[in-house]
Amino acid sequence: MNALFEYLLRVGDDSLILGHRLSEWCGHGPILEEDIAMTNIALDLVGQATSILKYAGEVEGKNRSEDDLAFLRFDRDYRNLLLVEQPNGDFGMTMMRQFLFDAYRKPLFEQLTNSSDSQLAAIAEKSLKETKYHLRHSAEWTIRLGDGTEESHQRVQEALDTLWRYTPEMFIDDEIESELRKTGVTFSVEELHASWTKIAKEVFDEATLVIPDNNWEQSGGRKGYHSEHLGYILAELQYMQRAYPGMKW
Amino acid sequence: MVTEKEIWQHLDDVFDPEIPVLTVADLGIVRKVEVSPKEITITITPTYSGCPAMQRIESDIREKISEVVDIPVRVTLVLAPAWTTDWITETGKKKLEEYGIAPPVDEPDKSVLFAEPIVVPCPKCTSKNTRMISQFGSTACKAHYQCNDCQEPFDYFKCLR
Numbered sequence: 001m002n003a004l005f006e007y008l009l010r011v012g013d014d015s016l017i018l019g020h021r022l023s024e025w026c027g028h029g030p031i032l033e034e035d036i037a038m039t040n041i042a043l044d045l046v047g048q049a050t051s052i053l054k055y056a057g058e059v060e061g062k063n064r065s066e067d068d069l070a071f072l073r074f075d076r077d078y079r080n081l082l083l084v085e086q087p088n089g090d091f092g093m094t095m096m097r098q099f100l101f102d103a104y105r106k107p108l109f110e111q112l113t114n115s116s117d118s119q120l121a122a123i124a125e126k127s128l129k130e131t132k133y134h135l136r137h138s139a140e141w142t143i144r145l146g147d148g149t150e151e152s153h154q155r156v157q158e159a160l161d162t163l164w165r166y167t168p169e170m171f172i173d174d175e176i177e178s179e180l181r182k183t184g185v186t187f188s189v190e191e192l193h194a195s196w197t198k199i200a201k202e203v204f205d206e207a208t209l210v211i212p213d214n215n216w217e218q219s220g221g222r223k224g225y226h227s228e229h230l231g232y233i234l235a236e237l238q239y240m241q242r243a244y245p246g247m248k249w
Numbered sequence: 250m251v252t253e254k255e256i257w258q259h260l261d262d263v264f265d266p267e268i269p270v271l272t273v274a275d276l277g278i279v280r281k282v283e284v285s286p287k288e289i290t291i292t293i294t295p296t297y298s299g300c301p302a303m304q305r306i307e308s309d310i311r312e313k314i315s316e317v318v319d320i321p322v323r324v325t326l327v328l329a330p331a332w333t334t335d336w337i338t339e340t341g342k343k344k345l346e347e348y349g350i351a352p353p354v355d356e357p358d359k360s361v362l363f364a365e366p367i368v369v370p371c372p373k374c375t376s377k378n379t380r381m382i383s384q385f386g387s388t389a390c391k392a393h394y395q396c397n398d399c400q401e402p403f404d405y406f407k408c409l410r
């Protein structure tokens with residue numbers, strides 16, 4: 001198994017699937033500004049996925065393009081977190097999912113800007129600039145909703161209760177991580193976890209939200225075991241290429 | 250044979266499809282021009298990862314330069330060093346303002362989670378009494394603001410560092 005290829009799929013698929021999820025809000029945002037914000041973020045994420053999956057295809061060396069990887073893999077070949085494939089729910093659910101993810105991606109890209117793999121470092125440097133904007137946006141909404149009305153507080157607390165179980169998957173330290181760490185391609189998962197926890201705690205305190213005190217955990221996405229939601233996402237995302245193989249426009 | 254300088258001059262005729270007052274040179278996205286007897290290579294870098302204008306810019310550059318040379322023109326994309334709004338030229342910033350888009354102001358690093366709000370002067374009446382409506386505007390590179398004095402809603406070309 002090519003560890004770098006696997007790793008790039010993880011990072012790239014997270015971007016692609018969350019980008020797709022956010023794009024579902026297009027034309028459905030609660031206010032025009034947020035409709036535009038979510039689709040802008042979707043665009044950044046899909047753009048990141050393009051760079052990362054393009055590079056993944058080169059690393060794999062089987063002549064697969066970024067489009068081949070996005071449109072022609074089955075769900076079991078996807079390596080994204082279960083978190084990013086969870087349904088949008090209400091606006092509070094979407095913002096909570098986004099915050100949990102952005103708070104992970106910012107320190108991750110900060111680490112990866114120092115990667116010994118220069119292409120991965122370049123992608124991280126580019127993506128980090130965008131991710132800072134994303135995090136600021138989702139953190140502000142988490143606080144605004146959490147420390148808002150009784151109803152907004154209750155809804156966003158429910159979102160946190162629902163999504164919390166998917167967060168440990170971001171910090172699983174497995175053989176892919178340890179192999180890449182040996183050559184300085186990736187860095188300490190433990191430190192990443194600590195940075196994430198710090199951001200999350202700071203924002204949840206401000207938002208008067210309470211972290212659930214259970215240790216339920218759901219994972220599998222990194223190994224290709226997904227929730228049923230991914231199949232529906234791929235059905236939509238891949239429809240054109242499946243129905244008209246090789247079509248271009 | 251065409252010179253590197255001449256190619257740069259021709260790049261002044263290639264405009265950003267979304268902000269048509271800016272040339273690709275004003276934007277600071279052209280990183281390198283290489284001239285050889287067999288080929289012209291122009292290296293550009295994207296503003297934002299998902300910027301939909303990049304493909305258009307790529308083909309516009311190729312088309313424009315192909316009009317003036319009779320050897321192949323190659324446009325390549327690099328990600329590093331990552332583009333920053335500091336690379337927008339002074340002329341570019343002036344053109345933005347005249348066009349009604351507030352140019353990027355000096356913003357502190359956004360690694361601070363909750364930074365102080367910045368002052369973005371209104372491009373219409375120059376008032377500093379403006380407010381941010383949304384961090385995300387009509388394109389990835391802009392935020393949406395409104396002037397509290399003249400009420401003008403305007404785009405702000407946000408600082409990216």
Ligand SMILES: [Zn+2]
Binds near residue numbers: 398
């Ligand atoms: Zn004004």
